[in-house]
Amino acid sequence: MINMKFTLKELRARKNETQQQSAKALGISVQTYNAWEQDISNVAISKVMKVADHFNVTLAEIKV
Secondary structure, eight states: OOOOOBOHHHHHHHTTOOHHHHHHHHTSOHHHHHHHHTTSSOOOGGGHHHHHHHHTOOGGGBOO
């Protein structure tokens, strides 16, 4: 079994969401979400599980 890792942008595209929609679902600002997606800022440890749940992936599948 191959363990694939996906960027937040790839996960968002798979879900067919805008950054605004993803940010709202995660309870963060669009600016924060954009910073995560652009790798300007790291995903807050308190939000990592919520990100995995929202995009229906395991933590191991997220490239952060």
